[in-house]
Amino acid sequence: MPRMLDVSDAVRAEIGDEEADRLLAGENAPGSYDCTSCRTPGDSEQERTSTVLFIGDETAVLAFAHASCLPSQVVQVTEEQLQGAVRSISGDIASSGSRQTAPEPAVLGVTSGLMLIAGELHPALVVEPTAPIVRPGGTGAGDDFLPLLIEQGFMPVPELASVPPVLHGWSVLLAVGQLHAVLQPGSDGGQPVAWWQAHQPLQVTDGWRAAANKHQQVLMFAAPVGSIGRQPREDLLRDALDKAAANGKLVAAALPLAGT
Numbered sequence: 001m002p003r004m005l006d007v008s009d010a011v012r013a014e015i016g017d018e019e020a021d022r023l024l025a026g027e028n029a030p031g032s033y034d035c036t037s038c039r040t041p042g043d044s045e046q047e048r049t050s051t052v053l054f055i056g057d058e059t060a061v062l063a064f065a066h067a068s069c070l071p072s073q074v075v076q077v078t079e080e081q082l083q084g085a086v087r088s089i090s091g092d093i094a095s096s097g098s099r100q101t102a103p104e105p106a107v108l109g110v111t112s113g114l115m116l117i118a119g120e121l122h123p124a125l126v127v128e129p130t131a132p133i134v135r136p137g138g139t140g141a142g143d144d145f146l147p148l149l150i151e152q153g154f155m156p157v158p159e160l161a162s163v164p165p166v167l168h169g170w171s172v173l174l175a176v177g178q179l180h181a182v183l184q185p186g187s188d189g190g191q192p193v194a195w196w197q198a199h200q201p202l203q204v205t206d207g208w209r210a211a212a213n214k215h216q217q218v219l220m221f222a223a224p225v226g227s228i229g230r231q232p233r234e235d236l237l238r239d240a241l242d243k244a245a246a247n248g249k250l251v252a253a254a255l256p257l258a259g260t
Contacts, residue, residue, distance in 0.1 A: 006050045008072035014053055014060065023051065033064040040230070042066050070199050108196050112179065112204050113234045114211060115219060115241075117163055123204075123212040124219040125172065125182070126237060127196070128228045143224045146251050152184070154222065154251040160241060164219060167253035170195070172218040174257060179204055182220065183258065212257050221252045 005024055012020040026044075033049070035042050042049055048067035053060060053074045107130045115124040132143035150156065153167045169185035171192065178201035183192040204212075212218055227244040231237040244250040 004044055004046070004048045006048060006067055006072040008051070008074075010074045011051050011053045011072050014055065014074055015062070035065045035069055040066075073199070075199075109230070110179075110182075110196060110198075110202070111228075111231070111237065112202070112208055113237050114205075114208055115160065115234075115238060117160055117219075121207075121211050122163065122215060122219050123208045124221060125179075126228060126241065127182075127220060127222040129225050131225055133224075145224045146222065146249070149222055149251050154220075154253045156248065157221070157245045157250045157252045158248070159245050160238075164252040164254050166217065167255055170220075170253065170255045171258040172212075172220070172255045174204070174209070174212060174218075175201070177204065177209055178202060182255065216257045217254045218257060219252060220255050221250055223250050 007020045007023060015023075031043060031045050033042050033044065034040070042064065044064065050065045050067045050070050050072040052063045052065050052070055052072065054063060055061075055074060055076055109128050109130060111126045111128075113124055113126065114121045116122075129145055133145035133148065135144040135148060146154075146156075153170075155164055157164065169192070171183045172179070173181040173183055179198060180201050181194045181197040184195040186193050221241055223241075223244045227247075227249045228237070228240045231240055241250060
């Protein structure tokens with residue numbers, strides 16, 4: 001059965017007309033899949049599905065997403081990020097010298113919410129990857145997500161009792177009431193670069209935006225894969241954060257607000 005796939009011109013140019021036509025005919029496309037954006041199940045026979053091609057220097061990874069979450073597109077990533085994600089998910093190191101289809105890379109899931117800390121509401125972002133994060137160049141099967149962030153200045157959070165310290169050099173980019181990116185310092189003191197960037201600007205609530213403008217900063221909490229999950233309500237998100245903190249699986253920082 002033909003799949004309800006969207007293959008953009010950019011993706012077609014990378015994978016070739018023959019492969020693109022096979023995907024559209026349903027020969028190589030999965031029926032069911034986990035959306036590379038929202039991580040919930042999708043079905044390319046029942047709903048419009050985007051092909052998303054992650055490209056490193058030598059490796060390409062074809063992933064699938066709900067068309068309502070992401071448009072079909074090509075995403076450039078570093079080879080270290082791509083190879084690390086392949087190792088962490090499959091344990092296989094993709095061979096260099098040729099592009100190939102491999103398991104999709106880890107994606108940073110970002111959720112916004114208001115957190116009550118010391119009697120005051122603060123805007124917060126909760127970051128949880130979809131797979132273990134391997135240190136660039138590493139070969140282990142462990143998860144280096146929190147150690148890498150701690151090295152950048154994020155602090156372990158044993159409980160959500162106080163606002164974490166400000167991490168200077170990092171910031172949250174909010175423009176026209178939408179969340180665009182989390183920025184980190186550039187190399188050698190250069191311009192800030194995106195640590196995380198939304199594929200499409202994310203809407204935030206009026207309350208979240210008002211709190212961000214009031215405090216001129218956003219609290220960012222990060223936890224390894226499987227610690228938080230997708231929570232439909234802010235109270236459930238807070239419960240999950242409290243549990244992650246109690247289990248020693250939460251780091252945080254206050255990031256200055258960039259934009260309005």
